[in-house]
Amino acid sequence: MIQRVQTLYMLAVALLGGVASFFLNLWVDPDGKTIFVRHDIFMGIAFYASALLAVLAIFMYKKRQNQFVVNRLNIILNLFLLGFFVYRSLNLSGENTISEKGIGMLIPVFSIVFLVLANRAIKKDEDLVKSVDRLR
Secondary structure, three states, X not given: OOOOHHHHHHHHHHHHHHOHHHOOOOEEOOOOOEEOHHHOHHHHHHHHHHHHHHHHHHOOOOXXXXXXXXXXXXXXXXXXXXXXXXXXXXXXXXXXOOOEEOHHHHHHHHHHHHHHHHHHHHHHHHHHXXXXXXXX
C-alpha cells in the first residue's frame, strides 16, 4: 500500500536527491566560487538517479521484494556519492587557503539512513504477510 511508513522515507530520499541537492551548496573552492550540484553534470545525474530510484520504489508497493532490491541499489549509489564527497573533501585545501565544505555533502548520508529505515519497514511488512499466510 502506498500509505505505509516506508513511502514517507522513500519520499524524503526523492526530495533530498531531486530537489534539496540543487539548492544546498557542496563546497566553496579556493577562488571563492560556491559549487552546487548543477555545476557538475555527473553529480547531477547521480542525484537524479537516486531520486528516480526512490520514486520507482514507491510505486513498486505490490512487489515488496523488488522494492527492497531497488532500495539496496539506491543505497549503493548513495555510497558511491558519499565516497566521492569524502575524496573531494580530503582534497580540498584547508590550510593555505580558506575552503568550506557545504551541507550538501551530507545528503547521501541522510539518504542512506532513510533508505535503511525504509528497508526495515518493508522487511517488517513482509514478515507480517508471511505470518498471516502461515495461519491460513
